[in-house]
Amino acid sequence: MRIPCPYCGLRDAHEFSYLGDATVSRPAPDMPDAQEAFFHYVYLRENPAGAHEELWYHAAGCRQWLVVSRDTRTHEISGASFARAPKADASHAEVKP
Amino acid sequence: MSELLAEIPASALVPEGHYGPRTPAPGVVAAQLSQLALATVAVRPNALDLVAELALEKLGLALPHGPRTASAGDLTLVGTGPRRFLAIGEGITGDPLLERLGHAFGKTAALTDQSDGQMVIQLSGPRTRDTLAKLVPIDLDPSVFKAGDAAATLVALIPVLIWQADPAPIYRFAVPRSFTPAFLRALVGAGAEFGLQLTGTGRG
Structure with missing residues (x-):
């Protein structure tokens, strides 16, 4: 499996480490239902058969966190972008394999 | 063998x-x-354009865009990641390299001697x-x-x-x-x- 790193280009998956679901976002701790929201945020994950967004860390390359779009059934990767959107250096736009 | x-x-x-x-x-x-000095250059957020100008003005270097190198005289910059570079000085040691980079980039980048x-x-x-x-x-x-x-x-x-x-x-x-x-x-x-x-x- 190869991941199209927006900085380094197409690289073998061995250069990356996998974190997991990139679709969850940390809820505000001062919400009225914060405890319930945090339970969902910390423990509950979708397990889609098909397109999924995942966090991968390019440890052996540019040392950036990426959001990778992967089909969980075929491992086909349809794109990758920086998890932290670059501000002034937005020139490294999303690349497709 | x-x-x-x-x-x-x-x-x-x-x-x-x-x-x-x-x-x-x-x-x-x-x-x-041997006789190479190395230093990492980590550009502060939002300062990449400024550092590119400073590199051109003070070092005569076009800052590498992506994973590429740029050289001027005895100094080479290698792109290692977004806003990250490795500077290599030939025939000098770490201290003068850091002094030269620090003089060029000021507070727009964090420099770390990697010669060792x-x-x-x-x-x-x-x-x-x-x-x-x-x-x-x-x-x-x-x-x-x-x-x-x-x-x-x-x-x-x-x-x-x-x-x-x-x-x-x-x-x-x-x-x-x-x-x-x-x-x-x-x-x-x-x-x-x-x-x-x-x-x-x-x-x-």
Whole structure:
């Protein structure tokens, strides 16, 4: 499996480490239902058969966190972008394999 | 050769010399380069455009865009990640390099001396690509990876920065110092069949 790193280009998956679901976002701790929201945020994950967004860390390359779009059934990767959107250096736009 | 590699201490560099069959000219020439100063340059958020201007104005360097190199005189910058560069000064030590970079970039970038942290190995010779085909997991074919291109990747599970210094081809590797013995063992193991000449490592 190869991941199209927006900085380094197409690289073998061995250069990356996998974190997991990139679709969850940390809820505000001062919400009225914060405890319930945090339970969902910390423990509950979708397990889609098909397109999924995942966090991968390019440890052996540019040392950036990426959001990778992967089909969980075929491992086909349809794109990758920086998890932290670059501000002034937005020139490294999303690349497709 | 495997007997030799079995006998030298695991923590020692591979001694300089010729490895593999004696051919009229070595297929691969590997050199540990000394008298290099290295420093990482980490540009502050939103300061990349300013640093690019300063690099051009103060150092005469066009800041590399992506994983590429840029050189002016004895100074080279290699792109290692977004807003991250490795600076290499030839014939100087770490302190004057940091002084020069600090004078150019001021507070727009964080500088860290890496002269003690990394060793630079240079590879040249007609069988260099055949040797690297066994070591480097990225495509180094000249249609894809040209002089001035760089890549942070793994060699024998060791994190390295590789860049092509010349179309001849000449490649350079920045290797973490304590991993250099293992890197050289992998290199000698891969290159010995072509005749490999190793210099710059002394008696290991």
